[in-house]
Amino acid sequence: MGANEFVTYQSGVNAEEAFRTAVADAQLWHGSGGRTGTIAEKAAEGFVIVSAEPVSEATAEKTAARVLAGDDEQWAEIRDKRGPAGGIAVAGGQREHQVTIPAVPGGHADLEAAVVAAMSGKLAEGEFVVYREVSGEYRSEGTRVLGGRLTVPTMGARTQTGWLWFGNAPR
Known part of the structure; x- marks a missing residue:
């Protein structure tokens, strides 16, 4: 064995x-x-x-x-x-943040803008979002994102x- x-x-x-x-x-x-x-x-x-x-x-x-x-x-x-x-x-390894997309009048321009708003103040020094792996459920009208919950992977935190x-x- x-x-x-x-x-x-x-x-x-x-x-x-x-x-x-x-x-x-x-x-x-x-x-x-x-x-x-x-x-x-x-x-x-x-x-x-x-x-x-x-x-x-x-x-x-x-x-x-x-x-x-x-x-x-x-x-x-x-x-x-x-x-x-x-x-x-x-x-510095990968970690995941469970975040809520904040509501704004008219919504966010696109998913990336919604992620930026949802992650505001949550990133440690040197940390960055791995955008291609963002997942979750959200409401949209066209490309505008109105709200929802996301799992946002990040890397690089010290x-x-x-x-x-x-x-x-x-x-």
Whole structure:
């Protein structure tokens, strides 16, 4: 019986919630019957925090690779397919905002203008909207957007945006 290395990013500042969400998503996509080789197998084992100080996703991935390569015996339990997952706090990764489009007389000129209005004051320094991934339900007349609720993905915040989870899991 082998093992697969896994590395997955999950948005969210709270480690416990982000871990549970990552496990649930993996179980949804890969099943929960065992031997998926994903973080889905770590529901019972839990996780250990390798670094709670937020770093870029690229730096987190390099650290995870070093831990998985066995360069540091301190983290041997993460390399064990029956051990916990490792977690590294990430800054600048993707996060999602649930926002309401503010009402204005005559509506907003288009969806981009509605997003700009809805996100006013919500972006952290360096953060930007990933417009191609905006989703939600809204009312419109022609191209004018009158109101609604949107999920607005962003990236680039210099604050913590999520967790990189990694380890070995049975397959």
